[in-house]
Amino acid sequence: MSTIAHTQKRGFAGTVWDYLTTVDHKKIAILYLLAGGLFFLVGGIEAMMIRIQLAVPNNDFVSAGLFNEIITMHGTTMIFLAAMPLLLGFMNAVMPLQIGARDVAFPFVNALGFWLFFFGGVFLNLSWFLGGAPDAGWTSYASLSLASEGHGIDFYVLGLQISGFGTLMGGINFLVTIINMRAPGMTYMRMPLFTWTTFVASALILFAFPPLTVGLFMMLFDRMFGAGFFDVAMGGNTVIWEHLFWIFGHPEVYILILPAFGIFSEVIPTFSRKRLFGYSSMVFATVLIGFLGFMVWAHHMFTTGLGPVANAIFAVATMAIAVPTGIKIFNWILTMWGGSIQFTVPMLYAIAFIPSFVMGGVTGVMQAAAPADYQFHDSYFIVAHFHYVIVGGVVFGLLAAVHFYWPLMFGTMLSEKLGKVTFVLFLIGFHLTFFIQHFLGLMGMPRRVWTFLPGQGLETGNLISSIGAAFMFVAVIVLLINVVVTQVKNVKVGMDPWKDGRTLEWAIPSPTPFYNFKQLPLVRGLDPFWIEKLEGKTEMTPAEPIGDIHMPNNSFTPFMVSLGLFIGAFGAMYHVDDKGWAIPVLIFGLVVTFGSMLYRSIKDDHGYHIHKEELLDDANKGGTR
Amino acid sequence: MAAEEKFTPQTWPESPEQATLEGKNKFLGFWLFLGGETVLFASLFATYLALKDSVPSPDHALAKDLFELPLVFLMTMLLLTSSLTSVFAMYHMKNYNFKKMQTWLFITVMLGFAFLGCEIYEFNHYVHEYEHTFTSSAFGSAFYTLVGFHGAHVTFGLLWIIALMIRNAKRGLNLYNAPKFYLASLYWHFIDVVWVFIFTVVYLMGMVG
Numbered sequence: 001m002s003t004i005a006h007t008q009k010r011g012f013a014g015t016v017w018d019y020l021t022t023v024d025h026k027k028i029a030i031l032y033l034l035a036g037g038l039f040f041l042v043g044g045i046e047a048m049m050i051r052i053q054l055a056v057p058n059n060d061f062v063s064a065g066l067f068n069e070i071i072t073m074h075g076t077t078m079i080f081l082a083a084m085p086l087l088l089g090f091m092n093a094v095m096p097l098q099i100g101a102r103d104v105a106f107p108f109v110n111a112l113g114f115w116l117f118f119f120g121g122v123f124l125n126l127s128w129f130l131g132g133a134p135d136a137g138w139t140s141y142a143s144l145s146l147a148s149e150g151h152g153i154d155f156y157v158l159g160l161q162i163s164g165f166g167t168l169m170g171g172i173n174f175l176v177t178i179i180n181m182r183a184p185g186m187t188y189m190r191m192p193l194f195t196w197t198t199f200v201a202s203a204l205i206l207f208a209f210p211p212l213t214v215g216l217f218m219m220l221f222d223r224m225f226g227a228g229f230f231d232v233a234m235g236g237n238t239v240i241w242e243h244l245f246w247i248f249g250h251p252e253v254y255i256l257i258l259p260a261f262g263i264f265s266e267v268i269p270t271f272s273r274k275r276l277f278g279y280s281s282m283v284f285a286t287v288l289i290g291f292l293g294f295m296v297w298a299h300h301m302f303t304t305g306l307g308p309v310a311n312a313i314f315a316v317a318t319m320a321i322a323v324p325t326g327i328k329i330f331n332w333i334l335t336m337w338g339g340s341i342q343f344t345v346p347m348l349y350a351i352a353f354i355p356s357f358v359m360g361g362v363t364g365v366m367q368a369a370a371p372a373d374y375q376f377h378d379s380y381f382i383v384a385h386f387h388y389v390i391v392g393g394v395v396f397g398l399l400a401a402v403h404f405y406w407p408l409m410f411g412t413m414l415s416e417k418l419g420k421v422t423f424v425l426f427l428i429g430f431h432l433t434f435f436i437q438h439f440l441g442l443m444g445m446p447r448r449v450w451t452f453l454p455g456q457g458l459e460t461g462n463l464i465s466s467i468g469a470a471f472m473f474v475a476v477i478v479l480l481i482n483v484v485v486t487q488v489k490n491v492k493v494g495m496d497p498w499k500d501g502r503t504l505e506w507a508i509p510s511p512t513p514f515y516n517f518k519q520l521p522l523v524r525g526l527d528p529f530w531i532e533k534l535e536g537k538t539e540m541t542p543a544e545p546i547g548d549i550h551m552p553n554n555s556f557t558p559f560m561v562s563l564g565l566f567i568g569a570f571g572a573m574y575h576v577d578d579k580g581w582a583i584p585v586l587i588f589g590l591v592v593t594f595g596s597m598l599y600r601s602i603k604d605d606h607g608y609h610i611h612k613e614e615l616l617d618d619a620n621k622g623g624t625r
Numbered sequence: 626m627a628a629e630e631k632f633t634p635q636t637w638p639e640s641p642e643q644a645t646l647e648g649k650n651k652f653l654g655f656w657l658f659l660g661g662e663t664v665l666f667a668s669l670f671a672t673y674l675a676l677k678d679s680v681p682s683p684d685h686a687l688a689k690d691l692f693e694l695p696l697v698f699l700m701t702m703l704l705l706t707s708s709l710t711s712v713f714a715m716y717h718m719k720n721y722n723f724k725k726m727q728t729w730l731f732i733t734v735m736l737g738f739a740f741l742g743c744e745i746y747e748f749n750h751y752v753h754e755y756e757h758t759f760t761s762s763a764f765g766s767a768f769y770t771l772v773g774f775h776g777a778h779v780t781f782g783l784l785w786i787i788a789l790m791i792r793n794a795k796r797g798l799n800l801y802n803a804p805k806f807y808l809a810s811l812y813w814h815f816i817d818v819v820w821v822f823i824f825t826v827v828y829l830m831g832m833v834g
Contacts, residue, residue, distance in 0.1 A: 105650040168661060176654040180646070206657060210665035218672070218770070227759060227766035228681075229672065235679030235763035240672055247668075601785075602792040604801065 021554040023107035024514055025092045028114050029409060032089030035118050039081035041476075042125065046074035048473055051433070055466035057454040064450040068135035069152065071448055073125075075138030076156065079252065080163060081121040083394050087259045088113075088170050090401045091198045093409050095174065097505035098192045100183025100523060102516045105176035107552040108600070113170040115562035120163025123569055127155035137448060139249070142230035142241035146222060151573055157220045158569040162562070164209050164216070171205030174198055183504070184543040185523030189283065192503045192527075193276060196283050197262030200290040201255045207294070208251035215244035224576050242304060246297035254293040257389065258286060260397025261328060264350045267400050268332050270500050271347035272339025275527055278331040285324035285331075292321045302373045311370040318368035325361055329354060344498070345419035349400035352427050353392060360388030363438065378448075381441025387434045399426070399479075407497040411511045412490060418482040422475045429471025436461045436468075502527040507540045515549045518615055549610045557600045564592030630799065637721035637798075642807035644800050651804045659815050666819050669771045670826055676767040677831070685762050686755040688831030697828045700743045701820065704779075707736035708817040711810045718806055723797040726806070730790055733813065737783045744776050768827070775823055778816050785809050 019027060049070050053061045062070065096104055104110050127133040134156035136145035145153045178191070178199045191199075219241065221227035228234030230241050269276045276282060298306060298314040332354060341347065363385040367373045376382055399422070406414050440461045445452060452458045496506045504521060507529040519542035525531050532540055568589020575582035638644040643652050678687045714729035748769070751757040759769045786809050793802050 106654060109654075172654050172657050172661070175657055176650050179653060180650050206661045207664050210661050211668045214665060214668040214672070218766075221759075221766060221770065225759070227770070228763040229676065229766050229770075231763065234681050234761075234766075235676065236766070237675055237679070237763070240675055244668060244672075598788060601788055601805075606801070 018554070020559055021111075021556045023103075023111045023552050023554055023558075025096050025104050025107065025110060026409070026512060026514070028110055029089045029093035031114050031118075032085045032092060033409070035114075035121065036082050036085035036089055039077050039121055039125075040083075040086065043074055043077035043082050044473065044476060046070050046077065048469060050074060051466040051469035053451065054462050056463065057452050057459055059451055065135065067450045068137075068448075069128075069133035072134045072137050072140075072152075072156070073128075076124065076134070076160070077121075078390075079138060079256070080160060081117075081124070083256050083390070083398070084167060085117055085121075086398050087201075087256065087394075088117075088167070090263070090398075090405060091170075091174060091201075091259065094405060094505055095195050095198045096177060096181070097408075097508065097512070097516060098195045098503050099178060099181065099186050100504050100517060100521050101177060101181040102520075102549060103181075103552065104173050105181055106173045108555055108558065108605075109169050109173050111555065112558035112561055113166040113173065115558045116166025116169070116565070117163040118166075119562040119566040120159045120161070120166065123162060123566055124155055124159030127152055127159075130155075139245055140219070140241075141245075142219065142222075142238045145219065146230055151576075153219070154223060154573045154576070157216050157223065158573060161213065161216045161220070162565050162569060164212055165565075166562075167205055168209045168213075171202040171209070174202040175206065178202075183517075183520045183523055185528075187523075189280065190523055190526050190528070192262075193265035193279075193282055193286070194259070194262035196286055197258040197265070200286050201258045204251045204255045204258075204290055204293060208248045208255065211244045212248035215241055215248070218244075220572070224572060239301075239304060242301055243297070246300045247294075250297040250300065251290075251293045253386075253389070254289060256394045258289065260394045261286070263397045263401045263404070264332060264353060266503065267346045267350045267404055268335050269527075270404075270498060270502055271342045271344055271350075272336045273342075273500055274335055274339040275502075275530070276331070277334040277337075278327070279526060281327055282331055285327040288324040289321060292317060292324070296321065299368060299370075299373070302370045303377045308370075315368050315370045319365055322361060322365050329358060342500075344403075345414070345416055345423055346400040346404035348420065348423050349396045349403075352423070353396040353400075356392030356396065356430070357389060360385055360392050363388065376441065378446055379441035380437045380445045380447060383447050384434050384437035384441060387437075391430055391434070399423075402479075404498075406486075407493050407510065408505055408512070410487070411492045411494075412486050413493045413497055414482050414486050418478055418485070422479045422482065425471050425475035425478065429468045429473075429475060432468025432471060433465050434468070436464050440465070496529075502530040504528055504540070507532070513618075515551060515610060518549075518618075519544050519546055546612055546615055548612055549615070550607055551610060552607045553605055555600075555605070557596050560596040561593050561600075564589045564594075564596060567592065632721060632799070634721040637719075638800075639719070641719065641721075641798070641800055641803035644803075648800065648804035651808060655808045655811055659811065662815060666771075666774070666822070669774055670822065673767045673771045673827065676763045679764050679767075680762040685764070686751075686757045687764070688827075691751055691755055691757055692828050692831050694828065694832060696743060696747060697824060700740055700747075701824050703736050703740040703743065704817050704820050707733045707740070708814055710736065711813045715807060715810050718798065718803060721798060726798070727790055727794070730786055730806075734783055734786055734790075737779055737786075737813075741776065741779055741783070744772070744779075748772075772823060772827065775816065775819055778812075778819070782809070782813050782816055785812070 019031060022028060022031075049062060050067070053059050053067060092104070092110065096102075130151065132150045132152045134140065134145075134148070134152035136148050136153060136156075140153065140156055145156075178195060182191070218227070218229040222229050222231060222236075228236045230236045230238045232238065265276055265282060295317045296314055298310055299318045302311050302314075332350070336351075343351075363381070367376050367382070367385060403414050403419050406412065440458060441447075443457055443461075445458055445461075452462070493510070495508070495510045497510070498506070501507070504523070507521065508517060521528065521540035522543035524541070529540065532538075566589070568586050571582045571584070571586025571589055573582075575586065641648070643649045680687065710729050710733045714726045714733060717723075717725040717729060757765050757768075759765055789802070789805055789809055798806075
């Protein structure tokens, strides 16, 4: 078990088994990218169906009930199963390399986090085939979701519960990795911004997910076991769900946007060939946004009736977030100022992001004014706002990261030409789709509406919006073609493919050895690789002699733990229908899960060592395995 | 393997739970996990306070009708003492005295089971004497969820400590299992702290508030 060859099983089945059992952060990143990408396509198809339905008045492309299911699944899928896993994928791929670590702190838990997310997502999407998807919106407000018939909401509750556990574990893992595993000299204030945003986003995950867990448990108990948390007839209170959901839900949007900020903070200095302007204020702003993110949840509930005092406090706290965000915007602009800018695809996304995101931010401050929000609430204005921040911020960030980090993850370079086609189509499509929705909202078009009548001035706007969505759809198809073409050609680009890499992840050979760093690098300042380059060196100064490297063993246990919960969830759900097999299935699932955990606990797993001689051998063969 | 190296009380490091990188990572990771658990219980407490005495009709039992301080006081003493005995166990772990550690862990587990027994009796009592059940009112749902989550944590903690004791019974302490024992005891303390809040917020405030 102690040789490098052990990781080199041949053949398709061998590769599949390797990925099912892997604990390597680079492979888990690829798994996140694949699964997140798949769910992104599913969510995108749902978005297209929404826009087709709303393209013309009185349309009946889908029924009203199906429309509710589609909007619910679009929101839930995009947030929980596409945006967050894709970001977790890039965190896995990049962050350990950026801090000069050989792996994350808990490789086993890392794999467990992925499989829990994956099985949760699959469970949620199976609802389409098993009697109907959830239909109470991605916020699933209790009075609505308790009244929802069928198993849709049960799929939502159980699926999110399972995938939420996975995300929580991922968050703890990244926090410990960043605190404990930094290379010599990598002080906190020398960490790249993407690592910093990963750190803060992970802290948000740690403190934001438990309220969601509690809320989901209550929903589960109410729907499946006869509890009365949200049932007013039993003394319950439906507003509790709103609070718990938004105490989670607001930090959640920062969990999404902060890593995107981090990606842009890497892309902009690289292609401006200048160090990031105002590094310490960037760090400060990131932490402040993370902190304030917990203080503003009730701005989603201005119209719930919490009273003027609560509304005023939350309005002011919300507006305060514009300050650190503004600091970031100016820092990015000033990083570009006077730089020698290269208009590569990631840089184009970064440049387009700034005005797009600012527009979303401005409408956010408008809604923070509580009295004005009574007008905006539940209208298409809100839809326009959050798509401007999530698409204009997070999705642009993800697209930039796909192009920017593709060579790091796969050793090949996506076509710049096709990338620019995607960019132009996506940018046009995005603004075409969502800009007009501000005005549709102000004209009175309600959010989540199935169809609208002719003659109310809503036709043109909706048609334009739908045309824009088609542009985005084509853009994503071009991106997929780009991916396929690039991987079929399979032209390896080698180390530091952008030529101007500044941070540690670009200082290692390509493909990245599975132990990442043969010798841990010595970090001598911010942008450590750039510092070495300025002194005419082509690689990092090592901080240690070549020695044995300790590696974790692969394990199938994470898959089994997650599979157990997946099976058990069916039991919990069908128990409501008085099915005889339901409770045994629930118990069987839990036995599989806890049994696998017990197995993990009592079976010693010390990992293995790569010996110095093998590393030296390896180096003679050209630095790769 | 370095982690399986045999030690004597003289060579045993001062903080064995953090002597290896793996131990350090587990130590920090578990503290962070407990931070998340704190938010979990905070949410449950907030919900309980919002739904306390929220019942569908006036003939339902309320907090002041249900709780009896003598039993709850006994439960509190059992759990607080078990926290103390787990400290003794960790004291002996740090002194490389495996036998005494196992003994004190065994006492901890026994106290934990006694606590759990009282809790089962208590719930049974409420259900049969007062018809205060999980499905009788929002108050009931909130009460059994909060206290039941704590009870489930106690159960998990007991199973965890027992598994560790049996698994390591024959081989004694090393730097691979020392962090495991330490984390289980941290978890046990956390359960104890949560109970202190339950005792105050649910029972004491239920009697007087």
